[in-house]
Amino acid sequence: MAGRRDFSQEAHRPMIGVLRRPRTRLAHLTRALTMSVFSRQRQFITLKPLDGDAGSPAPPLTDGRTECLIVDSPEALDDLATEISASFRDSVAALKARVARGCVVCLARRPRVDGVGSVVVGYEIAERGVFSALGRRIAVSGDVVFSHYVEVLPEYRGQRIHRLLFSTRDSYFRQRGGRVVCGVCAPRNHASLQALRRDGATIVGTVERISLLRVFVLSYTPSDRITQLFAGAERNGADART
Numbered sequence: 385m386a387g388r389r390d391f392s393q394e395a396h397r398p399m400i401g402v403l404r405r406p407r408t409r410l411a412h413l414t415r416a417l418t419m420s421v422f423s424r425q426r427q428f429i430t431l432k433p434l435d436g437d438a439g440s441p442a443p444p445l446t447d448g449r450t451e452c453l454i455v456d457s458p459e460a461l462d463d464l465a466t467e468i469s470a471s472f473r474d475s476v477a478a479l480k481a482r483v484a485r486g487c488v489v490c491l492a493r494r495p496r497v498d499g500v501g502s503v504v505v506g507y508e509i510a511e512r513g514v515f516s517a518l519g520r521r522i523a524v525s526g527d528v529v530f531s532h533y534v535e536v537l538p539e540y541r542g543q544r545i546h547r548l549l550f551s552t553r554d555s556y557f558r559q560r561g562g563r564v565v566c567g568v569c570a571p572r573n574h575a576s577l578q579a580l581r582r583d584g585a586t587i588v589g590t591v592e593r594i595s596l597l598r599v600f601v602l603s604y605t606p607s608d609r610i611t612q613l614f615a616g617a618e619r620n621g622a623d624a625r626t
């Protein structure tokens with residue numbers, strides 16, 4: 385009896401799909417129309433001084449299973465290309481182009497399950513001297529490090545790999561005069577906000593872009609406020625060291 389009910393549901397599934405599709409299409413159309421008339425994007429600005437708290441222990445660079453390494457030349461990325469999953473947002477070619485333009489990529493690797501070689505399970509892209517959000521780039525002091533993007537493969541999330549990537553990146557830039565790390569994060573990205581909070585970053589402001597009729601675009605990036613924030617973070621860092 386149960387089998388028969390499943391069978392009839394199965395038989396009706398294509399029909400239900402067809403009936404639902406126009407409604408889904410209408411919803412998509414309505415959203416696209418609304419977005420073309422008005423859209424508002426907002427991101428939090430996060431900030432973390434690289435001096436950290438002198439009293440607290442340095443964050444770990446490995447968890448015993450994960451190895452993080454810095455790639456700051458396109459050739460170094462070539463050597464690791466076969467370990468980088470095609471399911472990441474950025475392809476190897478895109479990462480290479482970023483590195484060629486001055487970005488630094490941190491890769492997190494784990495040994496393969498079959499024990500043969502390693503697999504890249506996460507990466508982070510950072511760049512110094514720039515603040516970038518919602519399609520705009522602002523030149524800032526060279527000791528400011530901007531975190532463009534971080535991603536961990538879904539099956540490895542929740543294992544604090546984000547923290548290892550960030551601490552490896554921080555150590556690299558600290559040794560090269562980096563003073564503060566900043567980034568932007570969508571207010572709805574709870575996983576990222578949680579990870580950033582745990583890493584010691586705080587939300588210090590927002591950037592916003594409002595688009596009206598796609599013709600009139602009011603792009604709001606408070607560049608002077610951003611410069612002030614970085615100057616403040618650097619001053620605080622200097623105060624803490626004296």
Ligand SMILES: CC(C)(COP(=O)(O)OP(=O)(O)OC[C@H]1O[C@@H](n2cnc3c(N)ncnc32)[C@H](O)[C@@H]1OP(=O)(O)O)[C@@H](O)C(=O)NCCC(=O)NCCS
Pocket residue numbers: 532533534535536537538540541542543544545546547568569573574575576578579582
């Ligand atoms: C943001 C991201 C990099 C965090 O990496 P991570 O190594 O999983 O970080 P953490 O282990 O510290 O987990 C952070 C939070 O993710 C959430 N999380 C935990 N397990 C998860 C899972 N299996 N799937 C999704 N999110 C999970 C939790 O909220 C966790 O915080 P909590 O443990 O305090 O509850 C990862 O979720 C990701 O790649 N997201 C997609 C890309 C993205 O949004 N990048 C940031 C944009 S700049």
